[in-house]
Amino acid sequence: MIPNTDWLQHAACAGMDPRAFFSTGNHARAQVNAARRVCAACPVREQCANWAIQTGERNGVWGGMSQQELRQRRRRFTSRAKTSMTAPKAPAKKKEPAKCGTRSGYQKHLRDKTEICAPCRQANTDADNRLRRTGTTRAAA
Ligand code: SF4
Ligand SMILES: [Zn+2]
Known part of the structure; x- marks a missing residue:
């Protein structure tokens, strides 16, 4: 060309x-x-x-x-x-499974109908409290 x-x-x-x-x-x-x-x-x-x-x-x-x-x-x-x-395409990053002790961990327990462990329960309570206080479930940076 x-x-x-x-x-x-x-x-x-x-x-x-x-x-x-x-x-x-x-x-x-x-x-x-x-x-x-x-x-x-x-x-x-x-x-x-x-x-x-x-x-x-x-x-x-x-x-x-x-x-x-x-x-x-x-x-x-x-x-x-x-x-x-x-360059070969980088393999698509596998999504990390939700970790226990996080709100997504809590939600994973709900989805999978597994027993909700204490750290997840705590994380969910914390997130709820944050939501009430700050309007977001996100932990402060
Ligand atoms: S960048 Fe410089 S060399 Fe290129 S067209 Fe413009 S004046 Fe001319
Ligand atoms: Zn858990």
Whole structure:
């Protein structure tokens, strides 16, 4: 798939000398910084950076990023793509059975028609009291 380049018509660097974005030689650092200042005000710098990453562009400043920064982002981009494509889905977390000594434990006893143990009975009483006091059965955080 050829990456879409419609964003280019909004580029802040349109009409500029492209050499400003491809720094070489002694003044490379100053050139990169000057290019970056143009990018900073560019409305399409995200698209521009992504484009450079997707096409594997290995020269110049794109989306306000130097090649070094683009490389870092490319690594993140590809490692993310890899994980989302190949990582096996984490198994669905089994729901913990309701623990005794909680209100859900109490309710589980009711559902399962098992004998309500003392901790569950206590938890339910506590929750009831909280409900009366605070309007919620939730324990204070
Ligand atoms: S982000 Fe920079 S290089 Fe990319 S289009 Fe905008 S001004 Fe040009
Ligand atoms: Zn219990």
